[in-house]
Every structure is written in C-alpha cells, then in structure tokens.
Amino acid sequence: KNKDMVMAARWLLGSERTVILSGAGMSTESNIPDFRSSSGWWKQIDPRTVATVEALDSHYDLFQEFYATRMKALNQIEPHEGHRILAKWEENDLVQLIGTQNVDGLHFAAGSLNVQELHGSIRSIRCHDCGKEGSTEAFTSHETCSLCGGRWRPDVVLFGEMLPQEAWETTLEAIEHANLVIVIGTSMEVYPANQLPAMTSGKTVYINAETAETGAGFDLVIEGKAKKTLQNINELIEIGRRR
Numbered sequence: 001k002n003k004d005m006v007m008a009a010r011w012l013l014g015s016e017r018t019v020i021l022s023g024a025g026m027s028t029e030s031n032i033p034d035f036r037s038s039s040g041w042w043k044q045i046d047p048r049t050v051a052t053v054e055a056l057d058s059h060y061d062l063f064q065e066f067y068a069t070r071m072k073a074l075n076q077i078e079p080h081e082g083h084r085i086l087a088k089w090e091e092n093d094l095v096q097l098i099g100t101q102n103v104d105g106l107h108f109a110a111g112s113l114n115v116q117e118l119h120g121s122i123r124s125i126r127c128h129d130c131g132k133e134g135s136t137e138a139f140t141s142h143e144t145c146s147l148c149g150g151r152w153r154p155d156v157v158l159f160g161e162m163l164p165q166e167a168w169e170t171t172l173e174a175i176e177h178a179n180l181v182i183v184i185g186t187s188m189e190v191y192p193a194n195q196l197p198a199m200t201s202g203k204t205v206y207i208n209a210e211t212a213e214t215g216a217g218f219d220l221v222i223e224g225k226a227k228k229t230l231q232n233i234n235e236l237i238e239i240g241r242r243r
C-alpha cells in the first residue's frame with residue numbers, strides 16, 4: 001500500500017511532463033454524486049432520458065429539471081483538499097495539465113489554471129438553437145432564448161455530441177508527450193475520454209475507489225479515495241522536495 005504511494009511520489013518528482021485525467025470520482029468528496037458507482041446518478045436515472053440531444057429534443061422539461069437540479073446544487077459545493085493539492089502541484093511544476101470529464105468547475109475553483117474541460121461546463125449556458133450565451137438564472141427559471149426564442153442548455157457534452165475540439169486536442173497532445181499520466185476517479189466507461197490513457201508512452205497510474213477491472217493495463221494501480229490518496233502522496237512529495 002505505502003510502497004505504491006512512494007512509487008507515485010517518486011514518479012511525480014522525476015517526471016518533466018505529468019498530465020492528470022480526472023472523472024466524477026474526483027468530486028464525490030465534494031458531495032457531487034458520480035454516475036456509475038452505487039450512489040451514482042445513473043443508478044437513479046437512465047442517462048439516455050436526460051444526457052442526450054434526443055432527450056433535450058423530445059422532453060425538454062425533464063432535461064431542464066435534471067440540469068437545473070445539478071446547477072442549484074453547485075452553489076453550496078466547494079473543492080476539497082485533493083483539488084487543492086493538484087493546484088499546488090501545478091504551481092510547483094509537478095503537474096502540466098489536467099484533462100477533466102467533470103463539468104463542475106472544481107479544479108478551477110481550487111486554483112488549477114491549465115484545466116481542459118473535455119465534457120464542457122455546467123457553469124455556462126448557451127442557446128441550443130442559435131448558440132447565444134445565456135445565464136444560469138435564465139435556464140433555471142425556464143426562460144427561452146432572448147434572441148431566437150430557442151431552448152437554453154448547459155455547455156456540457158451530451159451523449160452522442162462531439163467533445164470540444166480545442167480541449168480534446170490540447171489534452172491529447174499533452175498525453176502523447178507526457179512521461180506520466182495519473183487517472184483519478186473515472187470508471188473509464190465513456191468514449192472517447194477513456195481512450196486517452198492508452199495514448200501515452202509514459203508511465204500510467206490509476207487511482208480509483210474501485211479498481212477491479214478498470215485498473216488493468218496501468219503501470220500502477222492504487223485503490224483508494226481521491227482525497228486521502230492525494231494527501232498521502234503529497235506528504236511524500238513534501239519530504240522529497242525538502243531533500
């Protein structure tokens with residue numbers, strides 16, 4: 001157990017270019033449900049009824065309610081120590097870039113600067129029909145687009161939609177040239193984000209609460225919670241940096 005932390009800390013200190021890939025498991029300790037674990041969103045709702053363009057088109061009210069609920073919950077949400085550790089590692093040049101599947105903005109809130117939001121952000125709103133930028137208030141109060149009367153939607157990637165080109169390419173480029181890729185809190189179920197770890201020639205680390213099948217193929221697999229695991233590795237980094 002501890003030797004895994006020591007290995008991760010040593011690889012981090014020895015790596016010139018380290019990329020972090022995070023998923024919903026990075027935010028559950030900030031009280032945001034993930035999707036596929038026992039307490040996840042998709043255990044209560046079939047994502048195809050809310051997280052697809054088809055859902056937006058055929059029952060906008062259900063779509064709007066799902067995302068409005070998640071937006072309102074964000075008001076009381078804070079990043080946790082794990083997010084802050086990743087931000088500090090970027091500041092100390094230990095981390096080059098974070099590619100996240102999360103739409104909650106918590107890496108930015110914790111102070112990380114170079115964050116690519118592969119699945120967009122629930123914190124910004126646009127008109128589905130004309131692209132005009134909207135406000136969370138307009139969306140949650142069921143207003144229609146002020147320009148074309150169309151339907152407001154969050155700037156998140158729905159199943160079947162393309163990922164933002166810039167975010168995808170920037171993250172892919174960083175991964176391809178990385179010496180180390182650390183994947184935290186994702187079930188690796190959703191395409192194409194789940195293809196990224198295999199694109200590096202560097203070392204790969206998988207940190208996840210459940211690692212049974214999803215950890216296969218990684219150089220180092222650490223089964224544990226994101227916050228505690230990052231705190232443990234960070235303590236070793238602090239020792240290593242003082243030396």
Ligand code: NAD
Pocket residue numbers: 036042046047048051101119157158159160161162163189190191192193
């Ligand atoms: P997919 O694999 O066909 O993904 C297709 C599109 O979804 C891609 O074009 C991609 O750009 C987009 N996409 C990528 N990440 C996304 C995200 N975070 N949110 C929304 N869209 C995203 O989609 P799929 O095959 O329907 O499902 C992908 C994975 O998710 C599958 O492995 C499937 O098992 C899982 N899934 C699970 C449930 C569930 O748990 N009930 C439901 C649907 C999909």
Ligand code: APR
Pocket residue numbers: 022023024025026028029034035036037040047051101102119184185186187188189190207208209210224225226227
């Ligand atoms: N620490 C570590 N791992 C955790 C923690 C935690 N505190 N909490 C949950 N996990 C793990 C779960 O065991 C699960 O394997 O994180 C993983 C989260 O996986 P998913 O719920 O599938 O979330 P994610 O992989 O980010 O989903 C990808 O699917 O529906 C789309 O748009 C959605 O971006 C999301 C995408």
Ligand code: ZN
Pocket residue numbers: 127128129130131132145146147148149150151
């Ligand atoms: Zn419009």
